[in-house]
Amino acid sequence: MDEPSDNREIIDLFLVHVRMEKNLSANTASSYQEDLKIFDQYLQKTFPDDKVSLLRFTGEDISGYLEHRRQIKYNSRSDQRLLSCLRSLVKFCHLEGYRKDDPLATIPTPKSDRTLPEYLTESEVQRLLDAPNPSDPMELRDKTMIELMYASGLRVSELIEVRFCDLLLDENLVRVIGKGDKERIVPFADATAVWLKQYIAQVRSQIETSEDYLFLSKRRTRMTRQTFWYRLKEYALRSGISKSIHPHTLRHSFATHLLNHGANLLDVQQLLGHASVDTTQIYTHVANSRLKKLHQEFHPRARLRPDGRTSAPENQA
Numbered sequence: 001m002d003e004p005s006d007n008r009e010i011i012d013l014f015l016v017h018v019r020m021e022k023n024l025s026a027n028t029a030s031s032y033q034e035d036l037k038i039f040d041q042y043l044q045k046t047f048p049d050d051k052v053s054l055l056r057f058t059g060e061d062i063s064g065y066l067e068h069r070r071q072i073k074y075n076s077r078s079d080q081r082l083l084s085c086l087r088s089l090v091k092f093c094h095l096e097g098y099r100k101d102d103p104l105a106t107i108p109t110p111k112s113d114r115t116l117p118e119y120l121t122e123s124e125v126q127r128l129l130d131a132p133n134p135s136d137p138m139e140l141r142d143k144t145m146i147e148l149m150y151a152s153g154l155r156v157s158e159l160i161e162v163r164f165c166d167l168l169l170d171e172n173l174v175r176v177i178g179k180g181d182k183e184r185i186v187p188f189a190d191a192t193a194v195w196l197k198q199y200i201a202q203v204r205s206q207i208e209t210s211e212d213y214l215f216l217s218k219r220r221t222r223m224t225r226q227t228f229w230y231r232l233k234e235y236a237l238r239s240g241i242s243k244s245i246h247p248h249t250l251r252h253s254f255a256t257h258l259l260n261h262g263a264n265l266l267d268v269q270q271l272l273g274h275a276s277v278d279t280t281q282i283y284t285h286v287a288n289s290r291l292k293k294l295h296q297e298f299h300p301r302a303r304l305r306p307d308g309r310t311s312a313p314e315n316q317a
Contacts, residue, residue: 003055003098007040010054017092025181027157032085039065039082055093059103062086066107076110083109119252124241125150131235134195137203138218142231144199145215145223146250148174151188153254153272155179156247160223163212169193178273186271 004010015033018024024032040054042065066079086104093099120128129150132143149159158176166175168185172193175185188196204214213222229247236245243249251272258268 007036007054011036011040013096014089014092017095018088022088023181025179028179031081032088035082035085036089039086042068054089055098057103059106062103062107066110079110083107118243118245118249119256120241120243120245120249122257124239124243125250125253125257127239128235128241128245131239134198140195140199140203141215142228142235144195145228146232146235147192147195148188149247150250150254151192152176152186153251153258154186155251155273156225156228158273159247160213160215160225160228162214164214165212167196167214169196176273182273184270184273 004013011033014036015029018032019026019029036054039057043054043057043061046061046064062083069079069082083104090099090102090104129143129146132139132146134140134143145159148154148162149156152174154162154174154176155178158178161177162174168174172188172190173185174188175183177183200214204216207216207220209216209220211220211222215223217223217227225247232247232250233245236243255268255272258271259265
């Protein structure tokens with residue numbers, strides 16, 4: 001088969017392949033496209049006199065690029081996605097007969113950064129939920145979005161894709177399409193159902209549009225992730241929350257609060273739509289750190305002195 005004429009054509013053909021043959025989600029395909037464009041830019045800048053095709057890069061090229069990314073503070077999760085993208089590209093090239101070697105054969109997968117996710121306390125979530133003014137139509141929309149996101153642990157990409165047909169209001173359920181186009185049905189609380197009904201009756205049903213999305217912007221088009229993030233940060237400032245907040249913070253808070261109240265890890269995995277329980281496992285570290293803090297604060301023998309006595313005097317009977 002004739003080789004593509006340039007790197008742009010390689011990327012386009014590869015993206016068609018992963019979308020049509022591998023059934024990758026639109027978000028993942030978009031991320032792969034961005035990864036390949038930036039890698040291509042790195043190759044052309046590094047080898048200006050010898051245009052390196054995305055069909056010809058070597059393991060040494062990849063090692064150099066990973067070192068470059070470390071210098072500009074890319075995290076390991078981003079590097080893992082990049083390598084997954086490049087492995088898929090190499091497999092595509094093998095399938096199409098563009099190359100036979102494997103430049104990634106000696107490239108190790110970066111270990112994950114086990115940083116604990118930032119989350120809000122239950123009181124902070126309540127303050128955030130109270131921040132929007134429900135008498136304002138746009139703020140009623142925002143409040144309903146925040147309520148649903150926290151109540152069901154949705155990703156922001158799942159939240160903005162919710163359509164009328166995905167809501168089962170009488171059963172307090174919402175159908176969402178997660179990563180890899182996997183469908184799951186998630187419950188939400190009675191209080192969330194109240195806000196959904198109020199938003200639909202007072203705001204959404206008054207908008208004349210052919211769009212079926214539940215949450216619309218002022219332009220009567222589907223809300224974007226960027227707009228929701230901006231609005232969320234505004235409400236965080238309004239409610240006096242000093243933490244760096246983003247839409248995923250609500251998802252982290254959802255999972256952490258469930259585990260704090262005794263939920264089963266496998267159940268939380270199913271609610272979040274994680275493919276592996278290992279991904280959900282990180283939230284147990286958050287819950288366990290809270291338990292350790294409680295133990296340290298309240299257990300009479302948590303802070304023993306060298307002589308075996310507690311650091312604080314015991315209460316006298």
